[in-house]
Amino acid sequence: MKKLISFAAASMLAVSAFTACGKDSDSKSSSGGFSGKWAGYDMTVDGQTMTSFNMYIVNIPLDAFIHVEINDDGTLEASSGVVGGTSDDEDAPTKGTWEKVDDDTIKIHPDASTVADSMAGDFLEDGVELDLVDDMLVMKGTDPEEGKDYQVRFKRTSEWATYDVSSILGGLADSFGE
Numbered sequence: 001m002k003k004l005i006s007f008a009a010a011s012m013l014a015v016s017a018f019t020a021c022g023k024d025s026d027s028k029s030s031s032g033g034f035s036g037k038w039a040g041y042d043m044t045v046d047g048q049t050m051t052s053f054n055m056y057i058v059n060i061p062l063d064a065f066i067h068v069e070i071n072d073d074g075t076l077e078a079s080s081g082v083v084g085g086t087s088d089d090e091d092a093p094t095k096g097t098w099e100k101v102d103d104d105t106i107k108i109h110p111d112a113s114t115v116a117d118s119m120a121g122d123f124l125e126d127g128v129e130l131d132l133v134d135d136m137l138v139m140k141g142t143d144p145e146e147g148k149d150y151q152v153r154f155k156r157t158s159e160w161a162t163y164d165v166s167s168i169l170g171g172l173a174d175s176f177g178e
Contacts (some may be wrong), residue, residue, distance in 0.1 A: 004175070033072065033099075034070050034098075034106050034132065034137070035070050035072050036069070036070060036156055037067070037068075037069050037156065037157050037158065037159075037160065038062075038067075038068045038069070038137055038154040038155065038156055038157065039062070039063040039065030039067055039068075039154060039155055039157045039160065039161060040062030040067075040068065040129045040152065040153075041063065041066055041136060041153045041154055041155040042152075042153050043062060043120065043150065043151070043152045043153075044151040044152075045148055045149075045150045046148040046149060046150075047144075047149075050062075052065075058165065060082055060138060060163045060165070061161060061163065062080075063155070063157070063161045064080075064081040064082060064160075064161040064162055064163035065080055065081065065082055065163070066080065066152075066154070067079050067080060067081055067160050068154065070098060070106075074097050074098060074099070075095070075096070075097055075098075076096050076097065076098050076108060077093045077094070077095050077096075078093060078094045078095075078096075078110075079093040079094070081160050081161050081162040081163060082162070082163050082165060083162055083163070083164050083165070083166070085119060085172070092114065094110055094111070094114045095110070095111045095114045096108055096109050096110040096111050096114070097109050098109075101129060104131055104132045104133070105129055105130065105131050105132070106129070106130050106132075107127045107128065107129045107130075108127055108128050108129075108130065109127045110128075113166055128141070131164065132152075135155075135156065136153045136154060136155055137153065137154040138152070138153050138154075139151065139152045139153075139154075147150060
């Protein structure tokens with residue numbers, strides 16, 4: 001799960017890239033800019049689109065699974081609103097920086113110390129670009145391990161969604177007498 005959250009976080013980080021100089025002219029207007037809170041909206045892998053992620057035999061909405069906050073100072077932080085999981089280190093946010101490529105594109109650069117080892121590769125070497133399309137941040141690419149094309153879209157939000165898996169996991173354990 002850490003790899004997936006890191007991937008999602010890196011994706012969100014890409015969405016949240018800002019110019020480090022912090023000039024207002026470098027960011028979009030509040031109605032269509034980069035700064036602020038962004039949540040996963042949908043993910044398309046190899047032509048199949050999903051709005052939830054299957055984890056622990058439950059479908060977790062992407063808006064709870066992937067959170068990214070893009071700051072005016074050129075920093076960003078990606079995390080997950082999934083609580084009650086099995087590992088404390090999975091809750092650690094991925095941090096990074098962003099830079100503006102053009103009026104509709106940012107590039108994020110995750111901090112290597114906050115990215116899962118399995119996610120290092122291209123994210124750390126080259127950064128990840130996100131495009132602003134129809135008020136959504138869009139990240140496209142090809143999974144280097146499986147060769148499948150993917151697209152992750154993020155929507156602006158004012159509040160983070162959360163999803164507590166502990167009640168579901170506890171209910172399953174009770175069902176099986178554990």
